Amino acid sequence: MDHPIPTPLSPATPEDAGPIVLALPKGRILSELGPVLARAGIHPAADYADESSRRLRFPTEDPALDVIRVRSFDVATFVAHGAAQIGVCGADVLMEFDYPEIYAPLDLGIGRCRVSVAEPVAATGEDPSRWSRITVATKYPNIAQRHYAARGVQAEIVHLNGAMELAPSMGLAKLIVDLVQTGSTLKANGLRETEVIANVTSRLIVNRTALKTRPEAIGTWIARFRAALAERDAR
Numbered sequence: 699m700d701h702p703i704p705t706p707l708s709p710a711t712p713e714d715a716g717p718i719v720l721a722l723p724k725g726r727i728l729s730e731l732g733p734v735l736a737r738a739g740i741h742p743a744a745d746y747a748d749e750s751s752r753r754l755r756f757p758t759e760d761p762a763l764d765v766i767r768v769r770s771f772d773v774a775t776f777v778a779h780g781a782a783q784i785g786v787c788g789a790d791v792l793m794e795f796d797y798p799e800i801y802a803p804l805d806l807g808i809g810r811c812r813v814s815v816a817e818p819v820a821a822t823g824e825d826p827s828r829w830s831r832i833t834v835a836t837k838y839p840n841i842a843q844r845h846y847a848a849r850g851v852q853a854e855i856v857h858l859n860g861a862m863e864l865a866p867s868m869g870l871a872k873l874i875v876d877l878v879q880t881g882s883t884l885k886a887n888g889l890r891e892t893e894v895i896a897n898v899t900s901r902l903i904v905n906r907t908a909l910k911t912r913p914e915a916i917g918t919w920i921a922r923f924r925a926a927l928a929e930r931d932a933r
C-alpha cells in the first residue's frame with residue numbers, strides 16, 4: 699500500500715528544540731507496530747526493523763521526527779525522563795513502573811496478552827487462598843507485590859528477566875507472574891494459569907512536560923496515531 703510522505707512538522711517552540719524522538723520497543727511489538735507507523739505517516743530508515751543492525755537511533759522521512767529502538771521496559775524510562783517525547787510500550791510496563799510523568803492517550807490494540815499468575819499443573823494439594831506468605835518469580839516485582847499485598851499475602855519476589863516458567867520446577871519459587879498470550883509457554887513447562895491480574899495491549903505514551911512545552915508537535919503526532927487506528931479499525 700502507498701503511504702504519502704507526510705509534510706514535515708516544524709518544531710513548535712523553541713525553534714531549536716530538535717526533532718521529536720519516538721521510542722519504540724525492539725522485539726515482538728515492533729513487527730505488529732509496522733503497519734500502524736506506516737498509516738501514521740512514520741517511515742523510519744529501513745534498517746530500524748532489522749534487529750541485526752547495531753544502529754539505535756534512526757532518522758525518518760520527516761526531519762522533525764527521529765526513532766530510537768530500545769528494550770520495552772526502557773521505552774518507559776526514556777519517555778518518563780523526557781529523553782524521548784513519545785513512545786510505544788505495553789500496559790504491563792506502565793503498570794510495573796507507574797511513572798507519573800507518563801501520559802498514555804491511546805490504546806494501539808496490538809501486543810495483546812495478559813499478566814497472569816501461574817502454578818505447576820501437578821497440584822500440591824494446598825489451597826493458595828490460605829497462604830499468608832508466598833514466593834513468586836517474575837520480571838514484574840511491583841505488579842506482583844501489589845497484587846498479593848491487596849490480598850493480605852506477603853510475597854517474597856524472585857526477580858528474573860526471562861524464563862520465569864522454569865522457577866517452580868527448580869524450587870526457585872512457588873508461583874510465577876508473567877505474560878500469557880496463547881498459553882503455550884506455560885503448557886510446555888508444566889504450568890497452568892490460575893489468575894489474570896490485568897489484560898495488556900500496547901499504548902502510545904507521551905512525556906507530560908513535553909506535551910506542555912511542545913503541544914503542537916506532540917498533539918499532531920497523537921492525532922496522526924489516532925487517525926491511523928481509526929483507518930485500520932474501519933477496514
Ligand SMILES: Nc1ncnc2c1ncn2[C@@H]1O[C@H](COP(=O)(O)OP(=O)(O)OP(=O)(O)O)[C@@H](O)[C@H]1O
Binds near residue numbers: 727
Ligand atoms: N506473548 C506475548 N504476546 C503478546 N504480547 C506480548 C507477549 N509477550 C510480550 N508481549 C508484549 O510485548 C512487550 C515486549 O515483550 P518482548 O517479549 O518483546 O520483550 P521482552 O522479551 O520482555 O524484552 P527484553 O528483550 O527487553 O527482555 C511486553 O511488554 C508486552 O507488552
Ligand SMILES: O=P(O)(O)OC[C@H]1O[C@H](OP(=O)(O)OP(=O)(O)O)[C@H](O)[C@@H]1O
Binds near residue numbers: 860861876879
Ligand atoms: O502464552 P504464550 O503465547 O506462550 O506467550 C507467553 C510468553 O511470551 C513472553 O515471552 P517472550 O516470547 O517474549 O520471551 P522472553 O520474555 O523470554 O524474552 C512471555 O514472557 C511468555 O514467556
